[in-house]
Amino acid sequence: MKNMSFSLTTEQVRNSFQLAVMGIAPIPGPDTPTLAGKDVTRRLDWLTLKVGDRLVACVKCMGRKKGEPLQRICTIEVVSVCREPLRRMLDEPAYGRQEVRREGFPNMTPAAFVQFFCESHKGCTPDTIITRIEFKYILRCMFGIAGDHVAAGWPKTPWCEQEAKWATSKDGLPGAPIWCDSHKLHIPSPCIPVKTINQFKT
Numbered sequence: 001m002k003n004m005s006f007s008l009t010t011e012q013v014r015n016s017f018q019l020a021v022m023g024i025a026p027i028p029g030p031d032t033p034t035l036a037g038k039d040v041t042r043r044l045d046w047l048t049l050k051v052g053d054r055l056v057a058c059v060k061c062m063g064r065k066k067g068e069p070l071q072r073i074c075t076i077e078v079v080s081v082c083r084e085p086l087r088r089m090l091d092e093p094a095y096g097r098q099e100v101r102r103e104g105f106p107n108m109t110p111a112a113f114v115q116f117f118c119e120s121h122k123g124c125t126p127d128t129i130i131t132r133i134e135f136k137y138i139l140r141c142m143f144g145i146a147g148d149h150v151a152a153g154w155p156k157t158p159w160c161e162q163e164a165k166w167a168t169s170k171d172g173l174p175g176a177p178i179w180c181d182s183h184k185l186h187i188p189s190p191c192i193p194v195k196t197i198n199q200f201k202t
Helices: 010-021 093-102 110-120
Strands: 002-005 040-043 054-058 072-085 129-138 166-168 191-193
Touching: 010 072, 010 129, 093 110
Parallel strands: 002 054
Antiparallel strands: 040 129, 054 072, 072 129, 166 191
């Protein structure tokens, strides 16, 4: 799987993944307007991406310092991908308001988001054609990248990627990191079942 950086929205992706683990839609509803989640991202490239492609969401892919590890967050799967002008968020106000929320910025106006995007992507203007990617969160075992098993004396390993069925217990609720049947046995913390949902709706 290819890696995709979410350096500007790491917190939003982590929030949404945590919600996915609990069986909750990744974008909070109107009753929680300040909680940021994310299931849409805009990019200048990724022209060959297809529906069904799976990616590893990471904190940062390029520009890491020497020796700085690649920090994986979770696995995502593309459910929709299209090319459209960035300014569609300005030209269609209702669409723009919906999109800033799905991008992870519930308190930002469409105009502010477009400005933010242009300032953080060299050469981009509101007229630039961008790639809009909608994705869902895939619950896969995090053995090999989370710290619990290493603390228990197990060596670092490649990311397991098997279906996650268990979550480390936290205040009685499921929470990341999550584990498959095999690796759950190596985790010292109490685990409870993960409610697996194949597709989340906003």
